Amino acid sequence: MNPMTLNKYQLIIMADDKQVVLERILQVTRYRGFLINGMNAEVNTGNNVATITMTVSSERPISLLVDQINKLIDIKGVKVDNSDV
């Protein structure tokens, strides 16, 4: 994949704050064919909710990744926010 020609998306993910949740999101994102360009994660804060924002790029439609992340058991919600990508 040539990162210059790919579509870029920003995702905002809310999840149950489990230790493993970041690993799960990273694994699914790579496996489903999306490059991670950057991310910010607020996890293990003790308030039970993890918030992850992530910029990804791919030739594939973002709905494929949103559906797969949504399938993860600990995920509460995924939003695509393209306002500042």
Place this chain on the structure above:
Amino acid sequence: MTESKTLTGSSLLFEVLQEHGIQHVFGYPGGAIMPIYDALYDSDVKHFLCRHEQGAAFSAVGYARAAGTVGVCFATSGPGATNLITGLADALADSIPIVAITGQVPTAAMGSDAFQEIDIFGLSLACTKHSFQVTDINELEKVLYQAFEIALEGRHGPVLVDIPKDIQLAAVTQRFDKLSHLRNKVKLPLADISKALELLTHAKQPILYVGGGVGMANAIEEVRDFANKTGMPSVSTLKGLGAINPDNENYLGMLGMHGTKAANIAVQESDLLVVVGARFDDRVTGKLDEFAPNAKVIHFDIDTAEINKRRTADAAILGDLKGNLPLLTMPLEIKAWQEQLQQMKTDFAWRYDHPGDNIFAPAVLKTVSDLMPSNTCVTTDVGQHQMWAAQHMSFDDPSNFLTSGGMGTMGFGLPAAIGAQISRPHDTVIVVSGDGSIMMNIQELATIKRYQIPVKIVLIDNAKLGMVRQWQDLFFDGRLSETDLSDNPDFVMLSRAFDIKSRMINKKSEVQAAIEEMLDHDGPYLLQVKIDATENVWPLVPPNTANHKMMEGV
């Protein structure tokens, strides 16, 4: 719980298993799971000692698939846990509800590269539906309840629970409130019912494309009712076989790479695909861009992520098939299409008139299918014999045909049959295997011997890795790289070493009597059927080719 008796994590595990109706588990003990095996000693749960953890995982899969329940397997840490992985991956690919319990080194030793320590929790991320590692004894009960719930919720799948040894030994001080709400993930079904009805009423050449989801949704009755009332011609995936009554006059058999000519042509010519519990797998579609090029799609599924994954749906109906399918069940005016396909079905029917004395594997499997008692459960391994079984045997329920579909795992058949036989002790269980596949979990003959499990093994023996050999002949200039197995062990002698009655046949004239002898035998039996090494599976859709451009023999 009385104060006088300490409840340990290990005892609690068996309590939870019994609360979930689990009577049988498959596993293999080892250091980090010894407290659980110690608690097993006093438990009413019956444990089957398999001879490799992969065998335990596949027996759990066979158990789950044959009985429509959850399968449970145990393994120790490190190599025990990694040996489960292929079975878990298989269960993930075919959506089978499994709860796998692994022992782990004590929490204090975790992360220190301890003896038999591997990060199975990390390894599980790519091969399970979900996984847990329990580091607080008072979380164990809730986690186990969640594991069973997740395995069976929505699209089924395997769940792994990794339990460190000190947690297995620890005293439970707080019980989990079973009435509390476990999970609250509510998904609103997206149902394009009116759009689907419109597509249905305008279709002239519709096809019902049935997958493994039908059996898992327990919607066989609804799908058959739909097929009957609409009169819609139907095709099935490998995992969907048995969902449609094989005697239905509008049923065309399996589609895809080794599908019937009638099924593949019908799908290519269709103007509407009604897809139920199927996912446009690459072995089904052939070249995706040219699959059913003129068809609109109504896609029924429980898994949102399958909608539009490989083929865009014109109408998506998410949720429970059992409730949703009747909404579209109505008579259709498609007589000309039915007649055209019935004619094609007759024209392209299988033929069993094979020249010479050598045994023709499709005819053997057809004979087994004709002679086996009703409600026989057949498992297969992976390769040519698997495709011949799918083509030439008939099943009246998907739980009677257990095959590794998505993962295509050689070594599946024998342990899966053990699990199936234990879950259905009164039904006949037959393994159709090949001489390559059977060696992948041959150690499970010892499990058969130990428990006198009366499975019948039909070993289709061409002394080759036949499917790879077929592809080498067709697509790699006949360069037969590492596919010769002519130095296989003597399978009859090998069976006898495990006290399994056995017989070898190599002539057509022996087939019928040998199958009858096998089916009449009370205990386990291995029938070695020697066939010609050059036989191919036909038809075959070559890679990256549209399904109607199938090869039919060269």
